[in-house]
Amino acid sequence: MMVKKSNGGWRGQPGTRHRPEHRALYNTKAWTTLRKQILSRDDYRCQWPGCGSLLIGRHLAPNAPIVHHKLDHKGDWQLFTDPANLMAVCKACHDRAAQEASHRGFIAGHDEDGRSIDPGHPWAK
Numbered sequence: 001m002m003v004k005k006s007n008g009g010w011r012g013q014p015g016t017r018h019r020p021e022h023r024a025l026y027n028t029k030a031w032t033t034l035r036k037q038i039l040s041r042d043d044y045r046c047q048w049p050g051c052g053s054l055l056i057g058r059h060l061a062p063n064a065p066i067v068h069h070k071l072d073h074k075g076d077w078q079l080f081t082d083p084a085n086l087m088a089v090c091k092a093c094h095d096r097a098a099q100e101a102s103h104r105g106f107i108a109g110h111d112e113d114g115r116s117i118d119p120g121h122p123w124a125k
């Protein structure tokens with residue numbers, strides 16, 4: 001989809017003091033660019049151990065690419081855009097992990113971009 005979204009005009013780094021709307025972070029040009037960089041860095045393959053699926057799926061397909069934050073960025077721009085904190089995974093792995101995590105008592109808090117809201121989540125280690 002090539003829909004252009006208006007974010008109300010702010011540009012650059014959102015302030016972290018006032019805890020910005022997380023979703024707004026994903027609408028930034030910086031994220032769109034970075035996301036592509038991570039996917040290309042990871043060869044469009046799922047980095048989940050033992051998976052390695054080619055991430056060529058469309059939105060919501062099992063092999064759709066998701067760029068996951070290992071550590072919850074909590075709206076922190078630095079963490080949000082740190083390449084070391086990002087990994088490409090397929091939606092199947094992502095959903096499975098989120099599900100397993102919730103079975104283990106972790107908070108199943110992920111949006112479609114793979115943001116974990118639980119610092120105790122296995123991926124946050």
Ligand SMILES: [Zn+2]
Binds near residue numbers: 046051052090091093
């Ligand atoms: Zn995978």
